[in-house]
Amino acid sequence: MxxxxxxxxxxxxxxxxxxxxxxxxxxxxxxxxxxxxxxxxxxxxxxxxxxxxxxxxxxxxxxxxxxxxxxxxxxxxxxxxxxxxxxxxxxxxxxxxxxxxxxxxxxxxxxxxxxxxGHESTSDQRIAEPLLLVGDSRETLKQLPDNSIQLIFTSPPYYNAREYSDYNSYSEYLSRMKEILISCRRVLEEGRFIIINVSPVITKRPGREFESIRYPIHFDFHRILTEAGFYFIDEIIWIKPEPSVPDRVSGYRQTRKPLSYKPNCITESIMIYRSECNFLLDRNMKEYKSYDKHDGEEIDSSNCWYIAPKSDKNHPAVFPEELCRRILKYYSFEGDSVLDPFAGSGTLGRVARRMGRIPVLCEINDKYAEIIESEALGYYDVRGRDNKKYSQQITIGL
Ligand SMILES: C[S@@+](CC[C@H](N)C(=O)[O-])C[C@H]1O[C@@H](n2cnc3c(N)ncnc32)[C@H](O)[C@@H]1O
Known part of the structure; x- marks a missing residue:
């Protein structure tokens, strides 16, 4: 039968x-x-x-x-x-x-x-106003309460690729990043998303007789993210127009010599992870009675997002606002607190405020922190510079 x-x-x-x-x-x-x-x-x-x-x-x-x-x-x-x-x-x-x-x-x-x-709520405390924490995120994140952030979106410093990166070795870089991810895990509400934008980086050759080293940062981030208590959900590929990236293929174009081929890298990885928890996403969504449906807006149906990069006179590696807008739209609700532990010029914060989210930004470099401060005067409650004052105020603000 x-x-x-x-x-x-x-x-x-x-x-x-x-x-x-x-x-x-x-x-x-x-x-x-x-x-x-x-x-x-x-x-x-x-x-x-x-x-x-x-x-x-x-x-x-x-x-x-x-x-x-x-x-x-x-x-x-x-x-x-x-x-x-x-x-x-x-x-x-x-x-x-x-x-x-x-x-x-x-x-x-x-x-x-x-x-x-029979747990009731996934969030312990909510942050009520925008914050800027100036200093090393390994320290400043300690000041945020457990479970108080609903989304983390960031682009970490690329190992020795830019002026602000300074580590003795790749393993030191990864262990510092992991320390910060562990703090992210603590402050992120259970079951919510952490989203990391990274791509492989190359370090300069110390001389013509040496090979340059290319680091597949996103592969290693998978490991440190999982060790910090997050699990893999998705990878979105950010695709840029080819003329906007460095030309690596020109050598091969001239010689056509096998092995010398180096394609132009027009993609970056957007790694979507969720904090480990014992319940389904439905439970996180249930916390919201009403929400903005973004009716009429086009939906990005595939995991390839075509977005032009952005250059900025004040910072070497800023997010395009469009990237932040999509991440905030798909992975957070209005009123949520969104954290960028490597805020740079604060692009996420700018877009987040416009979209009714509450930004929490951390930045180690005074120059960049000042840009955020000057742009966002009257919105941000900047307290990072005076730790005593800050720690007193944050309790009131929450
Ligand atoms: C890739 S950039 C982020 C740019 C940002 N997405 C924007 O749109 O401007 C990384 C930033 O992390 C900052 N940074 C590096 N290490 C840090 C740390 N330990 N704590 C806080 N910020 C850090 C750097 O100064 C840099 O501005």
Whole structure:
């Protein structure tokens, strides 16, 4: 007989001892059933009433490595839900968890525990007004409360590529970045996004006889982001017009000599990560009763965004405002606090204010901080320079 999903679901819905036996037989006798049907069989078995029979099915099948992991997840799910009424399922669930050491099972377990605990809100405190923190983000971020930021968007200093970068080695650079990401994790509301704009950088050759080194910063950022407690969601590729980037292909164009090919790099990576948490994004969205739908605006349907870069007389590497606008539109709500821990000339803050978000900007370089200050006079409450005054005021401001 060819079983269908509908047929299995109907069996599962009507919780009779006969149906449970039928489901167990279907599982036992049809080893080659398509995986989605088999998954439904396991899920339907889990919905039945005879806990002893279900328990003996699970103890037999959950440790059978011939079973597809999708089936094991269903079996584990049954343990989670049955553990409310019957303790032996709790113990079996823990055995399955320890047996597989699998990240999806771990996450299912954490989700379940979180839901049982009945948490109410994802945000501890909200920041009420724009802030500019002047100094090293490794220090200044300490002054922000836990869970107080709803979005982080930044472009970190590119290792030794620009005037403001100064590190002894690439590993020192990465460890400093990681320190800041760990603070970002603490201040970012659970389940919200951190978005990092990076691209590979090249360091100057110390002499003609040496090779220049190209650093794939985005690959290493993946590692430090995950170590800091974020997980990968998406990558958006920012594509620039070719004439706007340095020409690397001209040598090859002249000689056509294999191995000398170096394409013009017209892309940058926009890395979208979410802070680790035990609930779905729906829960973050539920915090907002109403929101701006941006009706009539075009939607960027692919992960390739064509945006011209921006140059600025005051800063060597500014965001184009359009990039900030899209990130703010897709990843934050009005009224949210948005943090840029490497604010530069403060482009994110400017666009954020226009879009009704509350910017929190950190910048180490006094010259750039002054630009932000001068532009945003009357909006920002600049307190970073006097730490004592700042720490007193921030409590009032929140
Ligand atoms: C790529 S730029 C950001 C430019 C910015 N997106 C804009 O639109 O102007 C990085 C900035 O990070 C700042 N910076 C570097 N290390 C820092 C640190 N430890 N704490 C705070 N700011 C830092 C640099 O001074 C630089 O202005």
């Amino acid at each position: 060819a079983y269908t999903l509908e047929y299995i679901k109907a069996l599962g819905k009507e919780r009779t001892p006969e149906n449970l036996d039928k489901l167990l037989r279907i599982f036992r006798e049809n080893l080659n059933l398509p995986i989605d049907i088999k998954r439904e069989v396991v899920s339907s078995i889990g919905r039945q009433n005879d806990n002893d029979k279900i328990y003996s099915f699970l103890t037999r099948e959950a440790f059978n490595k011939a079973n597809h992991m999708e089936l094991i997840y269903q079996m584990f799910r049954t343990c989670l839900y049955k553990s409310r009424e019957d303790k032996k399922f709790h113990e079996l669930g823990l055995r399955i968890k320890n047996f597989y050491h699998n990240e999806i099972i771990d996450k299912m377990h954490d989700y379940y525990i979180y839901r049982q605990s």
